[in-house]
Amino acid sequence: MTDLPRLFGADYSVYVRIVRLVLAEKGVACERVPVDVFAEEGLPPGYLARHPFGRIPAFEHDGFRLYETGAITRYVDEAFDGPALQPVDPRRRARMNQLIGIADAYAYPALVWGVYVERVEKPARGGIADEAAVDAALATARLCIGALAEVMGDGPWLAGAALSLADLHVAPMIDYFVKAPEGAALLGDVPALADWWSRLAGRPSMTLRAG
Numbered sequence: 343m344t345d346l347p348r349l350f351g352a353d354y355s356v357y358v359r360i361v362r363l364v365l366a367e368k369g370v371a372c373e374r375v376p377v378d379v380f381a382e383e384g385l386p387p388g389y390l391a392r393h394p395f396g397r398i399p400a401f402e403h404d405g406f407r408l409y410e411t412g413a414i415t416r417y418v419d420e421a422f423d424g425p426a427l428q429p430v431d432p433r434r435r436a437r438m439n440q441l442i443g444i445a446d447a448y449a450y451p452a453l454v455w456g457v458y459v460e461r462v463e464k465p466a467r468g469g470i471a472d473e474a475a476v477d478a479a480l481a482t483a484r485l486c487i488g489a490l491a492e493v494m495g496d497g498p499w500l501a502g503a504a505l506s507l508a509d510l511h512v513a514p515m516i517d518y519f520v521k522a523p524e525g526a527a528l529l530g531d532v533p534a535l536a537d538w539w540s541r542l543a544g545r546p547s548m549t550l551r552a553g
Contacts, residue, residue, distance in 0.1 A: 345405075347418075350375045350389070351398035356454055357411040358399045359514040364415045366547035367510065368424035412442060415507050427507045437493055438501040441508035444489055445515060452482035453519035461522040480524055487528060491535045498541065513542055 349365070349372045351358030365372050377386060377398050385396055392400040393409040400407070401414045403421065408414050419427045429435045456479020460471040490512065494500045500508040516539055519525035530536050542548065 345403060347372045347401065347403040348375055349373070350377045350392060350400040350402075352376060352378045355398050356450065356514040356518065357397075360411050360511050361399050361401065361414050361418070363510040363513060363547050364418050364427065364507065367427060367505065367545075368418060368422050370418065370422045370424065411511075412446075415511070419507065425505075427505065427510070429501055429504065429506060434502045438506045438508040441490065441493055441500050442511045444486065444493070445508075445512045448482060449486040449490070449512065449515050452479040452486060453515045453525065455479070457483060457522045457525050458518040461524065462518075476524070480528070483519065483525070483528060487532050487535060491532050494534060494538065497534065497538060500538065509538075509542055510547075513548065517543070517548075 347365070347370065349358065349361055351361075351374075353359070362372075377389060377400070379385065379396060379398055389400070390396055392402070392407060395409075397409070399411060399414065400409045401417075402408070403417075408417060416428070429438055456475055460476045460479070464471055490500065495502075499505050500512065516529065520529055520539070529539060
């Protein structure tokens with residue numbers, strides 16, 4: 343396999359950034375192809391052939407096309423050289439998958455859309471935050487942060503002693519969340535997770551910030 347992988351998406355996307363982080367940690371260069379799902383003109387011609395649901399990211403490597411972030415990141419980890427990002431131990435790997443599931447199902451809607459978008463992004467565009475939505479999202483966020491910390495246990499990474507796909511999956515969500523004052527305060531109330539975030543935020547891959 344010799345072709346440079348291609349990543350389709352936009353810098354603002356949490357899920358595009360997850361793939362970028364995994365590629366960076368593996369030391370894999372990629373060609374980035376801009377796709378803005380919110381563009382007034384709509385999706386680029388032919389994009390639905392790559393992702394029939396019209397979402398981002400999509401991925402291609404040596405003619406192999408893939409969508410869904412979890413599938414992409416597992417493929418990158420297994421198809422390329424570099425440090426392994428999935429635990430070998432089945433229980434640790436199950437914990438990694440559990441953490442990714444928590445992030446997708448519960449943390450992403452609350453931390454990103456419910457807190458960051460309402461508290462930070464919407465006012466930056468001249469809008470007014472929906473305080474009821476923020477309050478509801480913060481309640482879920484507290485539950486999510488507590489669940490992540492509980493599953494993490496003694497760490498120092500979310501799935502145990504080594505950095506894994508779980509850390510890189512959760513990271514962009516936390517990065518948006520802590521831009522809101524309430525998010526930063528809530529994370530600070532959970533020392534184990536705050537320490538984890540300090541370790542992760544200092545990694546070179548995390549300089550690949552959302553645009």
